Amino acid sequence: MSKNLYDVLETCLTALDSGADLETCLNLFPALSDELRPVLETAAQARAVAVNTPPANVQRRGKARLLQAAAEMREQKAAALPFWKRKNNAGHSFRLAFSALAVIAFMLTGGTGLVSASSSALPGDHLYPVKRGWEDVQLAFIFDPHEHEHLSQQFEKERLDEIHHLFDTGRTEHVYFQATVEQQTGNVWTVDGVQILIEPESQIDPGIVVGALVEIKGDTENGGVLKADQIRLLALPSVTPTTSPREDITATPTLVTTPEPSQDASKDEIHAGSETEYQNETVSEGETFEAEVILPLASTHHDAEKDKRKSTEDVPESTPYPDSGDEDNSQESSPTHDG
């Protein structure tokens, strides 16, 4: 049986598919027609067998079975993984924590040489991130607040030294540090002795005043100025109270009441609008004093004390006097005058 017969069969099958009849095909290859005829007739019968498309319910059932098996295998696969390789679980956090601890342990032991080498690094140097990272590690492991504050100030001073060093060497590097605003003149501010150039595109938090603690990100420029990219307000300045007496201002005392214990508590209550009296004292500006508040328990008592100054309408519920317009009037840190 020659190889050619196989090709002839394929040619005839293609022709039958295209709509040609059996006799036409056989007439094309008369020498092979005897061999081809039974084969082509069988092929036609084989094609005539109905090809069943799977019913929709059969397909749904099979799909449900398959997806159920897939879900089970998915769970088995997840359960078979070591816990530190699973996603979205505590193992992931554990791995991160373990990595962090490993880095810390390295820096505390074998990494001391690297840390030492990074101590003189400046912003832009390869070892500078090591230097800053080591500072963060040191701060994280100091729990005494005073020592923590001391070390923070030391690091802030280090930042300023780095900036001055960059200025001296004329390097342009990106820096970020914390400092206190000393002066604001137009578009040039001074923070801890460093001149900051404010550009129109600089992002500045509103409400920054002299004395505020800020975080500055920017680039050192030639000429000893730092061009600000961003200035964030960290803390507003704390106001130092004025405690010395000022003779030129008439004092406005702050009233602090000290109610005496009484058997009839209801009579000692002072309500908004209650009529009370106090004995006037001359106090210094910003000072508070204690006054004996006399409740109008009886009309006779009230008459006997009527020469004393009334204050009920101005001092309801022993609140401080309304602001007289002086800024220092309500300082609570002032000394208390016993009266």
Next chain:
Amino acid sequence: MNNQLTLSRALLSMPISATVPSQDEINGLRNFDSQATGAIYDRYFPEVFRFVCYRLNDEILAEDIASDVFVRLLEATRNGRGPNSNLRAWLLSTASHVITDHLRKIYRRPTEALSDDHPDPQENPLRDVEQREREIHIKAALQTLTVEQQNVIALRFGQGFSLEETAQALKKNVNAIKQLQFRALAALNRQMVEIP
């Protein structure tokens, strides 16, 4: 029946490129992703079902075997023996193995065949009795052929695969398929003559 045949032929004339799974689907299958697994099932189940149905002439059995083939696909993937690219060939080859295993079990433990008095749940009342008898005859003859011969006839004449598609599915070259096809048809013809 002609309408059904026309529809099936139309489905079978779908270009190969439309039936090739994407690498995302293969990767999704490896992760047992529901969407990827479902997409692969939707794409290949009709082919596998028709292939099994053609070989066994039993739709209920074809449903079981075709479903089993896809579960085996998941199991093979889990065990690292799943297909890397030629998913269709893997499915059809597995279906052929499952059919062979099934037939071997039947031969070892023959079951009592249903008598003609039992109603066929899949019977189509419109199907011509004569045509149905011819189908039974040819399917009986088909089962006497070798597995490779059965597969090539099922794919070429049941599924409407081209020579190239058949060669790809059976992992043979085109010339080998041409030869196998001729011998299969010749053997089938002889069996149909011999089987009354």
